[in-house]
Amino acid sequence: MLADLRYALRQLARSPGFTVVAVLTLALGAGTNSLLFSVIHAVLLRPLNYPDPDRIVSIALVPRGKTLVRMDAQATDWAYFEWRDESRSFAELAAYRTTGAFLAEGIAREVVSGAEVTPRFFPLLGFQPVLGRTFTAEEQEPTGPLVMLLSYGLWQKRFGGDPGIVGRSLVTEGTPVTIVGVLPASFDFPSGAKFWRPLRLPMSHGKTWFVSSGVHVVGRLAAGVSITQARTELTGLLPRVRMQPPQLRDAAVDVVSLHERLYGSTRPLLLILLGAVGFVLLIACANVASLLVARAAARQREFAIRAALGAGRLRLVRQLLAESVVLAALGAAAGLLVPVLGLRLFMHAAPFGVLQAVEVHLDAAVLAFTTGVALLTGIAFGVAPAVAASQPQLVEGLKSGGGQTGAPVHRARIRESLVVAELAAALILMMGAGLLARSLLQLLAIDPGFRPDHIVGVSMGRLANSAFLQGHGRSGFYEVLLKRLGALPGVGSVAIADGLPLRGFGSSGAVRVDDDPWVTDGGRDAALSAVSADYFKTLGVAVIAGRDFTAADRLDAPRAAIVNVSFAREFLRGADPVGHQIQLGGATEARWTIVGEVKDIQQIGWDVPAGPQVFVPAPQAGYTPASIAIRTKVDPTGLVETIRRTIQQVDPEQPAARVFTLESELARSAAPRRDNAILLGAFAGVALVLAAVGLAGVIAYLVAHRTHE
Template identity: 45%
Template structure:
C-alpha cells in the first residue's frame, strides 16, 4: 500500500514536471469525454428512453393504415379502438388519448391549458404511481360520476404552487367544475406537454363512429407477446372489420410499433449520424492521447532504464505508468464532466420553453453516468496501452544497456 501511495505521489510530480503534455492530454480527453457524454446522454433521453414508462420496450403505439392511400399512421376511430380492446388477446392494457385544451378560470386564473382525455386503462398502462392522490380509473367512468381531473407535476408546481392539499379541491375548466383527484409523478409526461388529464368517455354514440379518426392508441404488451404477434392479432381484427364495414374500414390495416422507436422514426438517420460523429470524436481523442503517451514514453527511456537497473520489476514500471494514465483520465473525466454539464445546461436554456415541453424526454435530460464511465474507461485503456506494450515487453538488460551506457562504463572503471 505504501508503494502504491508513493507511485501516486511520483506520478503527480511527473505530470507537474510536464505541464505542456499534461494540459494537452487533459484538454484532449475533456473534449472527447465531454462531447461523447453530452451526445449519448441526449441519445439516451431523446431516442432510447424518451418516456419513463417501466418496461418501455413493451409499450407500443397502434395506428390504422391505408396502404392504397400511402397513409401509414392514422389515428384510430373510436369504434375500431373499442373492437381492438374487446377482441385482442395480446395486451395487458390498451388505452386511448385525445387532445382536450381547456380554459382555466377562477381565483385570478385565466389561461389556456393543454389537457388530454384518457380512457380507463391509461394510467395503469403507464405504470407510474401518482405523486398525490389517485389516478383516473374505471370508477371515474360510471354513470353519474362528477367530472374529475388529474394534474401533471409541472402544472401543479407552476400554477398551484405545489399545494399539498390540492386533492379534493376544484378547478374551473371550460366553465365546468372538475374535482382534482391526484397529481402525477414528475416522470409522467405523456403525451409530451400534457398539463392535465380527464376521463375520455366513449359513450354509445362513439361505439358506432368508424369515420372519425382522432384517438392516439397505446398498448402494453403481455410479457410473452412480441410486437409481431400483436401486429398479427390486430391485423386479423382489422380484416374482419373491413369485411363487416367496407365503407369505413375497407382497405384499412393496423401498424404496431414500439413507442420509443415510433416517436423518433423521423429523426433516426440524423441520430445515427450524430452517434457516428460522437464515436469519431472519441476515437480521435484516444488516438491523440495515445500518440502523446508514446512520445512521452520514448522521452522517459533513460528514466525507466535507471529504475530497471536499480532492481525495479517490469510490473512496477507498468504500475507506475498505469497510475499516471489513471491520473490523466480522472483529470480529463472531471473536466469532461464539467464541460458536458455546462453544454447540456446551455442547450436547454437556449431552447424555447414550448420545444422543451413538447419534445419527448427533453425536459428530463440529464447526464448519463454510464456513458461517462464508459468513455472514461476507453480513454484510460487507450492511454495505457502504449505504455504497457512498450515497457511490458522490453528486455530488461537491453533497456538498461541502452539507457545507461555512460553510467555502466563509469561503474566498470571504478
C-alpha cells in the first residue's frame, strides 16, 4: 500500500493543474462543512459547563390568545414562589433578573451588565466563588446590607486581580456596595454578566404583595423526574398562584432545558446552513469525481499497457483509490484553512447575537470531522472512476495515441450524471438564497411609520443618584438636558418618550373605550407611551386626524390622548377616534379624550406589525420618560459625540448614555434577514463556482477528447 501511495504522489505531481484544482475543490467542500460543524458543535452539541447540565431547565409562562404581554422567557414572581414552595419535581429552584449598574471607581465610570439572583442560584448551577463567598439570608432581605459578587474578568480589569478585594467598598449608582466575592473565570451566566447581587423581592410571609415585571426561573430536576412530568406539575400549580395578571391566568407553562432556552433559536438556521454546505460538499465531490473520470479516460493507454503486462482489475482499482486517498488527505489539510480563516468572519456575520458569547474553536472533534469527511468523500467518489478505468479495452487502448472520436457509453453517462447533479445542487442553493433575498426586499418595503433620516436617539437608562439629581430631581435633569440639546448647532427639534421606534414601548394594559365593558384577559390591550409635545414632529410621523400634542397639554389641562390607526381599527372598527374617551388600566376612573390619530409606528421591530397604541402627554403621565429623539439639520453621525459630551456636561456623574441613529436601528432590525441572505448566498456562490469549474473541465475534456474527430 505504501508503494501505491508513493506512486500516487508521483503521478499527481506530474499533473499539477489537475492536482491543484482537485485539492482546492475538496478543500472548499470539506472546509465549509468543517467551519459550520465547529459552530454547531460549540452551540448545539457541546453541553453547558455545569454539573449534570441535562438536569437544569428553564421555566417560563407563555401567554395564550391575543395579548401584548411579552414575557421573553420569564415568569412572574408569584408563580416562582408558588413553584418553589409547592413543587416536588425540583431539587433546586432559583430566579434571576438581568440588570445594569453604574460603577464609579476613581475616575473610571461605566455601566456594566449584571444580574440579581435568589439564594439558591449558585448552588443550583454548581459554582462557588474563587474568592470570598455567596450571599447570606440576611443580604437577601429588602433591608439587608448591600453586597455584590464580581466576575473574574471585571476583577482583573477594574481591580488588577487584587486578592484583597473581598470586603472592599465599591460605589454603584451613588451608593457604596460591599464586594463579598469573585466568581471563577469559567462562570458566565447570564451571558455577559459582570456582577451579581441579591434579588430583593418585597416580602410578606414569603410572598410578594405586588406583581413584578417578571423573573427568569431556572431549576434542577429531582432524580427520576422528566421535563414532561415537571411541566405537568407546574401547570397544575398555576391556578393557585395569587395576584396573577389577567393576561396570564390561563398561560401555558414552558419547561425546556437551559441549553435549549439559550441556543434553541439558532438551531433552524444552523441546520439550513448545514444543508447548504452539504450541497457544497456534494458538488465538490461530484466535481472531483468528474475530474477523475476525465483523467482516467486520458490514461486509458497506460491502463491498457498495465493490463497487458498482467495487472489485474483489483490492482488497477487499488492504485486509483490510492490517488483518491492522497487527494482527499491534501484536501483535508487545505480545508482546515477555511475554518481557521473564516470562523471569525462567520461569527461576526451570524444573525444571532447569542453566538457572540460562545467560544468556538477548532478542537479534536472538528479536526476528526474534517479529516473523516475529506477521506470518506475522496474514497467514495473515487470508486466509480476507479472501477470504470479498471476495465480497459486492450486493443483500442494500445492503439490510442491521444485523440479519439468517442468514449465508452458508461463513462459518458457517469460524466453527464455528475455534471447534472452539480448544476442541480447549485441551482437549489441559488433558489434558496433568492427566496431569502426576496424576504429581505419585502421587509425593506415596509413603511416603518416614521422618517428615520436625520434622527439621533438617546437611551439614558437608569440614572445615577448624583448630586445634580438630588438637587434638581429627575424631571429637572431632563428639563436642563433637553434645553442644552435643543440649543446645539444643527439640531432642529428635541422630544422625549418612554419608548423610541423599534425599541419597544413603555408599558401595556387594558383599555376601555367610552362605556364599553372592561376586558382584562389581554384581548383588548394597547401599548402605552408617554411623549412630549414635539415627539411626532421630531419623528416625522403624520397626524392623519385631529391634532398633535401642544405645550398646553399640561398636568392641569384636560387629559388628552393620541391613538394609532391599529387602535382605531381594533377598538372602533376603523371609525374616526377623535372625541372618544378612554380609560387606561382600570386603576382609576380618569378618562382621556382622544384628540388625534397617527400612522402606525413599528415600535418593536421592522418586521413586527404594529398593534394598538395610545400616546399621552408626558406632563400628564405622572413620570418623566427616559428616551430622547433629536432631529438634526446636518449629518446625524457627526452629532453623536457632541450629544454624549453635552450629557456629561449637564451631569458629569451620570453614566455614558447610549446614543445612536434611527437609521442604524432600522439596519439592525433588518440584520437577521440580511445576514441570512448573505450567508446562504455566499455558500450558493461557492457552489455555483464549483459547478462552473466542473462544467468547464468536462467541456475542455470533451473538446480535447474529440480533437481527432
